[in-house]
Amino acid sequence: MLKVSNLTVAFDGITILDEISFTVPTGETLAITGPSGIGKTTLLNAICGIIRTTHGNVLIDDTDITSLPTHKRGIGLVSQTGDLFPTMTVSQNIEFGLRISRTPQRERTVRVNELLDLVGLTHLAHRNVAELSGGEARRIALARALAPRPQVLLLDEPLSGLDQETHESLISDLARVLKQTTTTALLVTHDQSEADLLANTTFVLPRK
Amino acid sequence: MAEYMERHHLVSKTKTLLIAPVVFLSVFFVVPVTNTFLRYFRFSEFGNVLSNQSLRGVAWFSLWQAVVSTLATLAIGLPVTWALSRFTFRGSRLARGILTAPFVLPAVVIAAGVLAITDSRGVIPILWAHVVFNVSVVLRIVGPRWAMVNLRLEHAAATLGARPSHTFTLVVLPHIADAVISAATLVFVYCFTSFGVIAILGGISRRTLESEIFTQAVRLGNTETATALAVVQAVIIGAVFFITRRSSRSLSTSLHVSSPQQLRTKPTHRLTPLIITAAAIVVVASPLLATIYRSLVVNGQLSLSAWRTIFSGTLPALSVSPQSVITTSLVFAITAACICVPLALLVASNSAPRALFSLPLAISAATLGIGLIITFNRSPFSWRSERWFIPLIHAVIALPLMIRALEPAAKAIPNSLRNASATLGASPFATWRHVELPLLKPALLRATGLSMATSLGEFGATSFLSRSGSTTLPIAIAQLLGRPGVATQQAGFALAALMVLVTVGVMSRA
Numbered sequence: 245m246l247k248v249s250n251l252t253v254a255f256d257g258i259t260i261l262d263e264i265s266f267t268v269p270t271g272e273t274l275a276i277t278g279p280s281g282i283g284k285t286t287l288l289n290a291i292c293g294i295i296r297t298t299h300g301n302v303l304i305d306d307t308d309i310t311s312l313p314t315h316k317r318g319i320g321l322v323s324q325t326g327d328l329f330p331t332m333t334v335s336q337n338i339e340f341g342l343r344i345s346r347t348p349q350r351e352r353t354v355r356v357n358e359l360l361d362l363v364g365l366t367h368l369a370h371r372n373v374a375e376l377s378g379g380e381a382r383r384i385a386l387a388r389a390l391a392p393r394p395q396v397l398l399l400d401e402p403l404s405g406l407d408q409e410t411h412e413s414l415i416s417d418l419a420r421v422l423k424q425t426t427t428t429a430l431l432v433t434h435d436q437s438e439a440d441l442l443a444n445t446t447f448v449l450p451r452k
Numbered sequence: 453m454a455e456y457m458e459r460h461h462l463v464s465k466t467k468t469l470l471i472a473p474v475v476f477l478s479v480f481f482v483v484p485v486t487n488t489f490l491r492y493f494r495f496s497e498f499g500n501v502l503s504n505q506s507l508r509g510v511a512w513f514s515l516w517q518a519v520v521s522t523l524a525t526l527a528i529g530l531p532v533t534w535a536l537s538r539f540t541f542r543g544s545r546l547a548r549g550i551l552t553a554p555f556v557l558p559a560v561v562i563a564a565g566v567l568a569i570t571d572s573r574g575v576i577p578i579l580w581a582h583v584v585f586n587v588s589v590v591l592r593i594v595g596p597r598w599a600m601v602n603l604r605l606e607h608a609a610a611t612l613g614a615r616p617s618h619t620f621t622l623v624v625l626p627h628i629a630d631a632v633i634s635a636a637t638l639v640f641v642y643c644f645t646s647f648g649v650i651a652i653l654g655g656i657s658r659r660t661l662e663s664e665i666f667t668q669a670v671r672l673g674n675t676e677t678a679t680a681l682a683v684v685q686a687v688i689i690g691a692v693f694f695i696t697r698r699s700s701r702s703l704s705t706s707l708h709v710s711s712p713q714q715l716r717t718k719p720t721h722r723l724t725p726l727i728i729t730a731a732a733i734v735v736v737a738s739p740l741l742a743t744i745y746r747s748l749v750v751n752g753q754l755s756l757s758a759w760r761t762i763f764s765g766t767l768p769a770l771s772v773s774p775q776s777v778i779t780t781s782l783v784f785a786i787t788a789a790c791i792c793v794p795l796a797l798l799v800a801s802n803s804a805p806r807a808l809f810s811l812p813l814a815i816s817a818a819t820l821g822i823g824l825i826i827t828f829n830r831s832p833f834s835w836r837s838e839r840w841f842i843p844l845i846h847a848v849i850a851l852p853l854m855i856r857a858l859e860p861a862a863k864a865i866p867n868s869l870r871n872a873s874a875t876l877g878a879s880p881f882a883t884w885r886h887v888e889l890p891l892l893k894p895a896l897l898r899a900t901g902l903s904m905a906t907s908l909g910e911f912g913a914t915s916f917l918s919r920s921g922s923t924t925l926p927i928a929i930a931q932l933l934g935r936p937g938v939a940t941q942q943a944g945f946a947l948a949a950l951m952v953l954v955t956v957g958v959m960s961r962a
Contacts, residue, residue: 255717292607295717321611323604325604329609329622388608392612
């Protein structure tokens with residue numbers, strides 16, 4: 245379970261997020277919606293520890309992780325652009341988190357194959373990431389984020405900027421993956437139909 | 453078709469003008485260096501050098517001090533490059549300015565600064581001076597590359613559980629490795645061919661190949677030995693460039709410039725970039741401040757006597773008055789800029805062969821120095837003792853740097869502007885005068901400042917050519933600091949402090 249309590253982010257006296265609170269039960273997906281510039285991405289960055297929070301708490305299963313650095317939080321992130329490591333192949337990207345946690349090679353290979361299968365891209369295992377299409381890159385980014393089995397998965401507009409056909413195929417794949425992996429997820433989107441399709445509940449980020 | 457013909461005609465015309473820099477560099481660089489090797493290189497002497505234990509020791513010292521200096525520079529330069537490329541904070545621009553300033557300061561001034569603090573000569577002061585000079589090289593070369601590594605990749609790595617050390621080695625380093633290797637190569641070559649620093653801090657026991665070439669050629673008259681040493685030096689430099697040549701491959705196609713993060717938004721360890729930056733500033737700036745302090749304080753007492761001496765008095769240790777040295781250096785710097793900047797502009801505005809114009813970077817100043825004294829010593833070309841010859845050679849040495857300073861600005865002017873000007877009836881000269889020159893003005897000012905700074909600080913080749921009437925500031929500083937006596941030493945520090953102030957003044961206006 246992810247619990248965000250009275251989360252506030254302010255810089256130079258400008259409040260970006262003000263006393264935000266919500267809870268995402270284990271295995272469920274909460275969609276965060278709201279107009280552009282309201283602070284949706286800032287909220288995700290604060291939850292995973294990329295930016296500093298002014299006050300408030302982030303808890304996972306009642307453990308306060310607010311003061312932990314990003315790499316110790318156990319929160320995965322799929323950003324709008326995928327952010328695949330361009331110096332690594334598709335498999336190496338997916339394997340990255342497992343390599344960091346010193347998972348034995350045999351287990352790493354099994355997990356990478358399992359995730360490639362899950363996102364339907366087994367044939368691209370050894371491909372250079374620069375050669376992937378937009379839709380393929382998003383699928384690999386999702387597989388990479390899921391590989392270390394994060395306690396919470398943050399999805400920052402993972403379907404934005406795709407053509408209609410890719411968008412439709414990816415949205416159904418994402419729904420299937422979230423259901424199959426029973427991951428606790430937070431989905432940021434400005435598209436209400438996406439929120440309806442992928443999330444159990446929706447939280448509209450209030451204006452400051 | 454008519455437009456193509458006209459354009460082709462214009463290009464041919466400006467290409468003709470390239471003859472001037474090609475001839476200039478050929479006469480004053482290619483001919484003397486080639487002449488040295490043709491006239492004085494003997495395989496037998498090469499064998500003698502390799503079998504001479506003392507000279508082998510010089511070569512070994514040159515090599516290992518350059519390696520250690522490079523590693524020390526990277527150890528201090530890379531963390532501060534991270535801090536200043538990844539974060540902005542109050543004072544970060546000033547910090548960058550302070551750390552990059554030594555790049556245009558003469559090596560003898562930096563060496564004088566280290567001497568002002570340590571009051572001793574030897575390996576540690578030499579390494580320190582090399583670090584002070586070269587941190588700016590790392591910052592200038594690696595900084596822009598680091599800024600091109602998408603910050604979100606680092607965030608992605610962190611969300612996958614990677615510690616900062618893992619993120620650096622697995623995600624960042626593959627992207628910046630080429631720049632780190634390029635910077636390390638340049639730093640190694642600068643330290644390997646170190647002359648000004650060794651002249652001040654080497655004492656009697658620490659010599660590099662560069663300083664030994666000078667000793668053998670000028671003091672002992674062993675030009676053949678000096679040439680053989682120059683070959684050994686050139687072979688090692690060539691080997692280093694050959695080994696690191698693959699580092700130029702770029703990954704920039706998949707990257708973009710990432711704006712630095714505001715430090716106050718960093719969730720943890722916010723003090724780390726500040727501490728790293730402050731430590732680097734202490735290492736780099738303290739020798740520069742020390743020259744000023746030592747010029748003002750004698751035996752714990754404030755004294756302006758050194759400054760009075762350099763502006764109005766005479767010093768027995770120098771054969772000329774200090775004010776004459778200052779005037780000579782400034783006249784040389786202005787003359788060198790007047791020669792160098794127009795030539796560099798011609799090269800930068802045309803697609804001239806870059807390899808020829810990069811040669812002065814690959815051949816050491818001492819090697820050029822030998823060539824100059826053996827080539828220009830016979831009538832009607834016995835110019836080696838002429839005063840005007842020194843700024844001319846300063847222009848040769850500054851030329852590759854000037855071309856690099858002007859090229860981006862010259863290349864950035866779109867041809868459509870020239871075409872528009874031509875269709876409005878402007879001649880090629882009028883187009884250059886009214887359209888191109890105003891656009892190039894900022895780059896020209898910077899290049900002029902850099903050219904003057906290079907001339908003011910040139911020590912290697914000038915050591916071969918300098919006579920009593922043409923003593924420059926770096927030569928005078930080395931002479932003063934190399935002799936005993938409190939007043940002499942203090943005058944040396946005062947001249948070094950003056951150079952810090954003049955160089956920073958020239959560069960801040962450029």
